[in-house]
Amino acid sequence: MEHLRNQKVTKICCIGAGYVGGPTCAVIARMCPQIRVCVVDSNPKRIELWNSDQLPIYEPQLDEIVKECRNRNLFFSVQVEKEISQAELIFISVNTPTKNFGFGKGKAADLKNLEHVSRLIARSADDSKIVVEKSTVPVRAAESINRILGANKKSGVHFEVLSNPEFLAEGTAINDLINPDRILIGGNETMDAQIAVEKLCEIYQNWIPNEKIIRTNTWSSELSKLAANAFLAQRISSINAISSLCEATGADVNEVANAIGSDSRIGPKYLQASIGFGGSCFQKDVLNLVYLCEYLKLPEVADYWHQIIAMNDYQKRRFALRITECMFNTITGKRIAILGFAFKANTGDTRESPAKLVCKHLLEEGAQLAIYDPKVLKEQIYADLNISDLNIPDGNKCLEDYVEVVESPYIASTDAHAIVICTEWNEFKELNYEKMYSLMMKPAFIFDGRNLINVRQLEMIGFHVEKIGRQSNHKKIGSMEPNYNR
Numbered sequence: 001m002e003h004l005r006n007q008k009v010t011k012i013c014c015i016g017a018g019y020v021g022g023p024t025c026a027v028i029a030r031m032c033p034q035i036r037v038c039v040v041d042s043n044p045k046r047i048e049l050w051n052s053d054q055l056p057i058y059e060p061q062l063d064e065i066v067k068e069c070r071n072r073n074l075f076f077s078v079q080v081e082k083e084i085s086q087a088e089l090i091f092i093s094v095n096t097p098t099k100n101f102g103f104g105k106g107k108a109a110d111l112k113n114l115e116h117v118s119r120l121i122a123r124s125a126d127d128s129k130i131v132v133e134k135s136t137v138p139v140r141a142a143e144s145i146n147r148i149l150g151a152n153k154k155s156g157v158h159f160e161v162l163s164n165p166e167f168l169a170e171g172t173a174i175n176d177l178i179n180p181d182r183i184l185i186g187g188n189e190t191m192d193a194q195i196a197v198e199k200l201c202e203i204y205q206n207w208i209p210n211e212k213i214i215r216t217n218t219w220s221s222e223l224s225k226l227a228a229n230a231f232l233a234q235r236i237s238s239i240n241a242i243s244s245l246c247e248a249t250g251a252d253v254n255e256v257a258n259a260i261g262s263d264s265r266i267g268p269k270y271l272q273a274s275i276g277f278g279g280s281c282f283q284k285d286v287l288n289l290v291y292l293c294e295y296l297k298l299p300e301v302a303d304y305w306h307q308i309i310a311m312n313d314y315q316k317r318r319f320a321l322r323i324t325e326c327m328f329n330t331i332t333g334k335r336i337a338i339l340g341f342a343f344k345a346n347t348g349d350t351r352e353s354p355a356k357l358v359c360k361h362l363l364e365e366g367a368q369l370a371i372y373d374p375k376v377l378k379e380q381i382y383a384d385l386n387i388s389d390l391n392i393p394d395g396n397k398c399l400e401d402y403v404e405v406v407e408s409p410y411i412a413s414t415d416a417h418a419i420v421i422c423t424e425w426n427e428f429k430e431l432n433y434e435k436m437y438s439l440m441m442k443p444a445f446i447f448d449g450r451n452l453i454n455v456r457q458l459e460m461i462g463f464h465v466e467k468i469g470r471q472s473n474h475k476k477i478g479s480m481e482p483n484y485n486r
């Protein structure tokens with residue numbers, strides 16, 4: 001890396017034009033006009049969209065940044081080898097999903113993409129490179145990348161592999177990239193590695209104060225990413241566990257969350273009880289951590305972390321069952337309005353969205369669904385609710401016979417017996433619920449999986465309201481169980 005000691009990085013190549021690669025490179029290009037940033041991908045359609053007016057992902061502010069920098073110092077290309085050979089620093093931002101086959105199936109990370117791009121880098125590099133793991137990888141993945149690069153590199157070429165995990169959250173990606181809590185960079189102790197670390201730091205120092213840049217060894221950095229997601233997911237599963245207790249005792253989970261979150265040692269964030277967490281990473285990364293513990297013969301630790309997933313699955317399932325139970329245990333043929341399909345607000349991403357499980361449960365109970373989401377494409381919803389995965393009672397028709405994707409919540413609620421809120425889109429707080437009530441069948445139910453609405457207001461309108469972490473009205477009607485409220 002001596003050749004880089006006294007010069008700055010001027011050309012970056014990012015492999016993987018997804019939710020991480022795209023926004024990350026757009027922000028680097030915006031903050032570092034002196035650096036040429038090229039994002040490459042093996043999926044030509046995705047690159048085509050990045051070069052169009054219809055970007056493949058939605059993030060607030062992303063559009064304007066891409067339009068400002070694209071073809072100035074930000075490029076999107078399918079010429080992977082060429083861009084690798086020209087860059088001094090390469091980000092690896094490929095997807096690392098959970099394995100669905102073979103050893104470690106259902107828990108271990110599938111690293112085939114990571115291995116493929118490592119070989120590609122070795123084959124394409126005619127001079128030394130800094131290779132940066134931006135993808136979330138198992139601990140010691142950098143060692144494997146190093147071995148592949150070393151075994152396939154051209155003579156005279158040297159690689160330094162760094163860990164630089166990304167902590168952006170979808171829906172706030174641009175803000176998270178411009179104002180991160182921290183930048184984490186892991187590298188070895190060698191001189192070359194420390195030069196590489198400083199070169200990567202120099203890029204971030206164009207807009208991030210040095211005190212926010214944390215330097216660790218490679219393994220600490222890789223494990224910190226898995227641990228960070230596990231801790232965040234744990235908070236959600238913990239407050240969701242408390243929400244079950246609230247529903248059984250008359251406590252209100254929002255009040256409990258506020259009371260405990262006021263303790264500065266706990267803090268108020270990630271205490272919003274919900275239908276359960278979704279997204280492509282929490283479940284994947286916690287399962288990866290579980291697998292790592294099992295592999296390292298730490299079964300008690302594996303079991304500890306696995307409970308996060310078990311609680312999340314329980315939360316999604318019990319919310320779905322509560323809908324059927326409250327509606328007299330029969331929803332066959334009933335139209336149910338589903339508000340929100342994305343795994344969270346401000347994104348069109350449906351990966352691991354809790355809405356999918358809820359919709360599948362309702363369809364298998366014979367309901368007719370009218371689904372509205374402001375950002376998720378109709379094609380995506382139909383692809384996610386693949387009819388061949390469902391056991392619909394008279395399931396010999398096509399999905400469109402059971403699922404209608406509509407353009408507005410009012411169309412969804414017309415002639416509907418119930419409204420089910422699955423995603424915390426802000427617009428669902430401002431809807432004209434009087435109008436929706438007038439359009440619905442009676443009794444009209446609303447199941448709030450995100451605790452967005454005001455119970456009293458809606459009950460005044462005439463709705464039967466059910467919320468996460470608040471005792472069910474259904475339980476109060478003729479319930480024979482002991483009443484803890486005495």
Ligand SMILES: NC(=O)C1=CN([C@@H]2O[C@H](COP(=O)(O)OP(=O)(O)OC[C@H]3O[C@@H](n4cnc5c(N)ncnc54)[C@H](O)[C@@H]3O)[C@@H](O)[C@H]2O)C=CC1
Nearest residue numbers: 016017018019020041042043094095096113116135136166
């Ligand atoms: N989505 C998120 O909010 C965050 C994701 N991450 C991590 O970042 C990584 C990427 O995640 P996403 O961007 O969401 O994934 P994604 O699936 O949106 O994008 C990955 C891209 O890599 C491309 N790719 C895969 N193999 C390739 C290959 N061999 N050559 C060239 N391109 C290839 C795919 O075509 C795809 O476009 C994952 O490890 C994830 O855990 C980390 C922080 C946030």
Ligand SMILES: O=C(O)[C@H]1O[C@H](OP(=O)(O)OP(=O)(O)OC[C@H]2O[C@@H](n3ccc(=O)[nH]c3=O)[C@H](O)[C@@H]2O)[C@H](O)[C@@H](O)[C@@H]1O
Nearest residue numbers: 166167168169170270271272274276277278279281343344
């Ligand atoms: O590695 C990743 O992919 C990223 O995963 C999460 O980001 P993301 O999944 O995009 O979104 P979050 O805002 O964390 O929400 C995750 C899920 O938890 C749910 N959630 C969040 C917060 C809360 O209090 N309650 C709750 O149910 C959300 O609705 C969503 O379904 C982490 O927040 C990021 O730091 C991390 O980089």
